[in-house]
Amino acid sequence: MTTKIKTGAYYKTKNITLNVLIHLFLISVAVTCIYPFLWMFMSSFKTSESIFRDIALFPSHFHFENYVQAIRDGDFGRYFLNSLMYTVFVVMGIVIISSMAAYAFSRFQFPGKNAIFYVFLAAMMIPIPGSFVALYVLLNKLHLRDTPIGYILCMINVGLSTSIFMLKTFFDKMPKELEDAARIDGCSKLGIWWHVALPLSKPVLAVVVVFNALNVWNEYILALIIFDSPKYMPLQVALEKFRGEYFTNYPVLMAALTITALPIIILYILMQKHIIKGITQGAVVG
């Protein structure tokens, strides 16, 4: 007999005062979160001169042309697509590669397992200064410099350790019954991973996706160093061009930043439903 595991609320507060307090708490934190974003958004409609002189949040006139200029000058179309492509491929790559590895670390036995895992962990903690130079030279030797695939592979590596760590922690906690059942049914290891482990880990996967997407989307220094050709550059590199060496057109920059922030926010909105839905098809033998 299977019992549906309910997720979602675990208690409803009946106490009205507590409810109100909780809401006040949530709202005040929410305000501090929104205000800076709102400032950025509103500033994108101001002019260069008024942006710092004028303290009011709302501009007196809405200069929509800042957005036009941002898109036009920034050649946004191409860079946007580049960023999109890199984010999609890197995230897909990380999800598959790190979940396979994390699953193996969690469920399988093989010689050297712990050692390898700890090396991955250690990598999370040891930043390499000058790694850009090392990666440049490396990619050069592999003839992958100034190629999308080279950049994608580097970025996959960047997110591997943390993703493996997050997923393994989750897999360790996951009850084994379903996997055992699948194995008895004759499923291969790969099958169990694909059909059982992955679906169950959707909440953590959602976090992994958002985490890595954000990293790739906001990355620019590696891209700037590895790519010579403008046609491969991601969005963030283009953004830096709005920050002049000596003079920055802040409103246009704010417009560009707003446009840049939106896709990630949208991605998050889409992903967070999975975190909410959580485990709905788990089954526990009663």
Place this chain on the structure above:
Amino acid sequence: MRLRDTLENYLFVLPAVAIFTIFYILPFIWVFQFSFFDWDGISPAKVFIGFDNFKEILFQDPSWWRSMVNVSWITFIALTFQNALAFMLALACDREMKMKNFYRVIFFIPPVLSEMVVGMVWSFIISDVSGANIINRFLISIGLGQFAHNWLSDPNTALTTVAVIHSWKGFGWGFLLFLAGLQTIPRELYEAARVDGANAWEQFKNITIPLMIPVATMVVILTILGTMQSFVLIRGLVGGEFAGHTSVPVLRILASMQGSSRFGYACSQGITFGVLLVTISFIQNKVSQKVRQA
């Protein structure tokens, strides 16, 4: 058969290990070797100096240790203030309530914003130097004028202010992870406990907390690692190291690499830093294991 089984197991980790070896291990070795040299990163002349760089970091570089103290303070604030906030918010949101989705989106906006934006906007909000100092005006207007202060330009408060803003930007992640963790606790356990007569606090203590420990451990480790490596935000808020008051290890490494062109020294600083982080994580891991056994 056993062999085939083991080989299959290896195949699962092979892609990760392959990419990792090429893109991390190799550069690491490259950098590691240079920590033993005196090199500016450009000229062909590289002078082997053995452990001199490391000796210098450990014994002759007070600015390095100051940066470590600073970053530890920021991390401490993050571990306490930031994560406590994240946890409380996650608890508050893990319930049936309207506006649930709204809050979940809003709390994630700070991590989404690039650090450049965060630095600029917060400078504007609280800086009396370059901005409108809105917070001070607000305090004055509600009669709490004595709390108004030069948050960012006073060396005594600068670091803490930076730490708080850093926490503001970071709590979204902890919130997300805690929420994911809370969501995976089977509701049945709570039902069963309630049937047994446990009240909300006891349910919290006996079910929520123990089951959240793995997630909490993960959050703590990720917080420590993330915070100790931060630097972009500091640049955006106070321009740099503020005479050492807001110095952090990564800024010191960058200063060695670019500012004073001591690439070898920068590499050794990086290695030292990495070793320290690994040690901290190791200790933290041991501690959490003991807690779990308790």
Place this chain on the structure above:
Amino acid sequence: MRNTGSALAGGLMVLAVMALAGCSSENSGASKRSVSVWHWMTDRQPAFEELANKYEAQTGVKVNFELYAPSDAYSQKVRAAAQGMNLPDIFGVLGEKRDFSSFIKAGHILDLTSSMDANNASWRRSFFEKALAVDEFAPENSYGIQPGVYGVPIDIMTIQMLYNKDIYKQLGFDPEKPPQTFEDFVAVGAQLKKANMQGLVSGWGEVWMIDCFANNYAFNIMGKDKVLATIRGEVPYNDPEWVKVFGLFQQMQEKGVLATGLVTMVNKTAEQLFANGKALFAFNGSWCVNVYKGMNPGLNYAAILPPKASDNFPIAIWGGAGSSFMVNARSAQKDEAVKFLQWFTAQDQQAFLSVATNNLPANKECLSQIPPILAQFAKSMDYATHPNVWGISESPAVIETLDKGLQSIMIGEMTPEKLADEVQKVKARELAKQKR
């Protein structure tokens, strides 16, 4: 059904990987007649492109200006490319002379002396001497470089003091009579306090600007020779005249002529404040003309030399080449690159650049064609000096200690005497290292 799904996904990934790998093009194998230039000057990209188009129309040679901003990212890129032997035909080396010399020693930079001296040195003579000196290595220089010219300045800049005429008048002073001496300058602090106005703003969160200011006054108080002697190690940093230099910062802080939070300011913030009329004085470089114009075209200001603290020696300002371009010695197009640079720095092109980007030209023959505020800056070139022309560099550890210490003095955490001792300690240690 699930299996087909995963097979499909797998197949797509393989296809995608193949497609991406196929996208990898050979690095811009420069065609016979094209020259690649890497730079960091965001504001000038449009002007550069226009000039590039003109050049292509005239000669048929395509010049590609690639922008990589901001400047410290650019710097890393150049260094990485140097390691990978992948530098473009023309690029700039940001940083100090030491780094410049390292690049030369590594064989990345073409010696331009012969091109400069050809035709009766016509190319060399078109530049301000002080501008070219930044890209030149003198005989018996301490870097071990064969004497000669290794770069081409494309503009000059000076770092001076500016004051807002309107605010000055508001405080009760004659706007046409800026402070002439250091005492006059700090005395303004009293008026500033009364009127609750900000005094001097500058990017002193970035230590090199502090270094510049301190150095200007060091030259003023003890003269160039003694300063260089100190760098060589012949004069200690706790010499009373150095203490006097450090003391100036203490004076400024005590008299209240510095803006609040000066030590946390990046230059951009300082520029904002001055442009918006929130500060009376600014210590900034001539590039600020373009910035202020963009932020506040109506700003009423003028450029002056830093008010002298002593009559013993003239006050110095830092000036010289603003930005320079170097030619990749290993490039297959180096002759074309040199030809392009010669055209690029010729009178008409320099005048165009100057007007388009509000920067001072490196070519001294076009001064009559530039706007008046720029001319004010250019006039002070006689007082200009620059670390890159001294033939010797102070060690970075000493510079850092000195500048950080000055920051500490300005927030009241250190005394000039203490700083002098500290700097000397570090200096002694560095000197010992060199002897090793």
